[in-house]
Amino acid sequence: MPARNKILTVFLYGSALVVILVASFLYLNRPQLISINAAIPEEFLAGGFRHERFEQLLLKYVDAEGNVAYARWHQNENDRASLDGYLAAVAEFSPENAPERFAARAEELAYWLYAYNAYVIRSVLENWPLESVTDVKAPIEAVTGLRFFYRQRFLFGTKPLSLYALEHEKILKAFKDPRVHFVLNCASESCPVLRPELPTGDDLENLLREATVEFVSDPRNVRVDQENRQVILSTIFKWYRNDFVNDLRRRGLPSDRGVVDYILDVSPHDRRARLLAADTFEVVYEDYDWSLNARTAGSH
Numbered sequence: 001m002p003a004r005n006k007i008l009t010v011f012l013y014g015s016a017l018v019v020i021l022v023a024s025f026l027y028l029n030r031p032q033l034i035s036i037n038a039a040i041p042e043e044f045l046a047g048g049f050r051h052e053r054f055e056q057l058l059l060k061y062v063d064a065e066g067n068v069a070y071a072r073w074h075q076n077e078n079d080r081a082s083l084d085g086y087l088a089a090v091a092e093f094s095p096e097n098a099p100e101r102f103a104a105r106a107e108e109l110a111y112w113l114y115a116y117n118a119y120v121i122r123s124v125l126e127n128w129p130l131e132s133v134t135d136v137k138a139p140i141e142a143v144t145g146l147r148f149f150y151r152q153r154f155l156f157g158t159k160p161l162s163l164y165a166l167e168h169e170k171i172l173k174a175f176k177d178p179r180v181h182f183v184l185n186c187a188s189e190s191c192p193v194l195r196p197e198l199p200t201g202d203d204l205e206n207l208l209r210e211a212t213v214e215f216v217s218d219p220r221n222v223r224v225d226q227e228n229r230q231v232i233l234s235t236i237f238k239w240y241r242n243d244f245v246n247d248l249r250r251r252g253l254p255s256d257r258g259v260v261d262y263i264l265d266v267s268p269h270d271r272r273a274r275l276l277a278a279d280t281f282e283v284v285y286e287d288y289d290w291s292l293n294a295r296t297a298g299s300h
Contacts (some may be wrong), residue, residue: 004266007088011222012162019108031151031152031153031160031162032147032151032152032153033153033155033160034071034119034122034123034126034152034153034154034185035155036084036087036088036090036091036122037084038081038084038085038087038088039085039088040085040088040089040092041053041085041086041088041089044089044092044093045075047100047101048101048103049089049101049102049107049111049123051086051110051198051200052113052198053082053085053086054083054114054118054198055085055196055197056077057073057082057083057086058194058195058196058197058198059196059197060079061073061079061194061295062194062196062295063295064129065193066185066192066193066194066195066293067194067293067294067295068121068124068194068293068294068295069294069295070121070124070125070128070130070131070292070294070295071128071294072176073121073125074125074128074129074266080125083118083121083122083125084122086118087115087118087122087154090111090115090118090119090155090156090157091154091155091157091158092155092157092158093157094111094156094157094158094159095108095111095112095157096156096157096158096159097157097158098157103201104201106200106202106204106207107200107201107204108204109175109177109180109198110198110201110202110204111200112156112166112171113171113180113183114183114198115156115166116163116166116167116171116184117183117184117185117192117194118165119154119163120133120185120186120187121187123136124187124292125149130292130293131291132290132291132292133148133149133186133187133188133290133292134148134290136148136152147162148163148166149162149163149186150162150163155167159235167184171184172243176250177208177247178240178243178244178245178247178262179208179209179211179212180208180268181236181240181243182208182211182212182214182215183195183207183208183211185293187287187292187293188288188289188290188291188292188293189289189290189291189292189293190220190234190235190236190286190288190289190290191293192211192215192236193211193215194293195207195211195216211264212266213267213268215234216263216266216267216271217267217268217271220234220286221233221234221236222234222263222267222271222275224274224275224277224278224281225281226278229281229282230281230282230283230284231260231275231278231281231282231283231284232284232285232286233259233263233283233284233285233286234285234286235285235286235287235288237259237262237263238259238284238285241258241259244258244259244262245258245259245261247262248261248262248265252299253265257279258283259283260275260283263275264276
């Protein structure tokens with residue numbers, strides 16, 4: 001066989017192998033629809049979209065530090081069923097297929113934010129016990145959280161979406177408000193604190209503002225290391241850098257220092273001084289802690 005034919009044969013076999021491997025990966029990691037087998041609660045029958053049911057569950061199981069008593073919640077069948085009732089409404093109605101239920105833009109955003117957090121909690125409970133959402137593995141886990149954030153599909157107004165698609169397409173792309181990164185909770189220690197109160201309408205603005213200030217004021221997320229001349233930031237600012245910088249540019253604010261300028265803009269005055277003094281410091285990012293944001297058994 002001429003050398004040219006041998007090369008062609010090797011190329012064809014190699015290409016076929018690549019196709020088989022890719023096809024196998026896609027098949028093994030095909031979308032997994034998570035169904036909610038529950039009746040829609042009566043409070044949704046009259047119209048609108050109410051979050052009180054989910055809020056009451058959060059008030060019961062989330063402590064002041066934002067940790068969740070997953071083990072206790074998992075043991076309570078009635079409260080697991082109550083969460084499924086809320087998610088049955090999420091699965092049936094959304095701002096896209098039932099716009100008449102959402103009187104204002106803020107109510108639409110509240111729906112997407114709280115639905116995201118509710119499905120995250122529901123997935124943790126469904127897979128309990130867990131030490132991390134990354135323990136919910138896909139057959140081939142090519143990236144961290146592949147099954148949890150990408151492969152699982154949840155219904156929003158009868159439309160299946162992954163958590164990743166929900167965050168990026170329905171929230172970030174549609175609303176262009178990077179403060180949502182401080183409200184969305186991925187059930188992990190490095191996530192923003194889960195807040196049990198679920199305001200809607202005009203009150204949602206207060207939640208976004210307070211959550212942002214709280215996040216950047218927490219030394220676990222933003223701190224200055226004078227000795228090593230470093231500004232140490234949460235990895236969230238690295239992953240979503242463009243969202244923060246683009247927000248500054250839309251508002252006509254300085255963005256030369258990237259996410260540091262964003263943090264300066266939203267920080268309280270007592271925090272701004274240290275960041276301003278660290279103008280020449282290196283920006284470094286903390287490793288992300290994927291440990292579950294679970295309340296310990298002995299806490300109340």
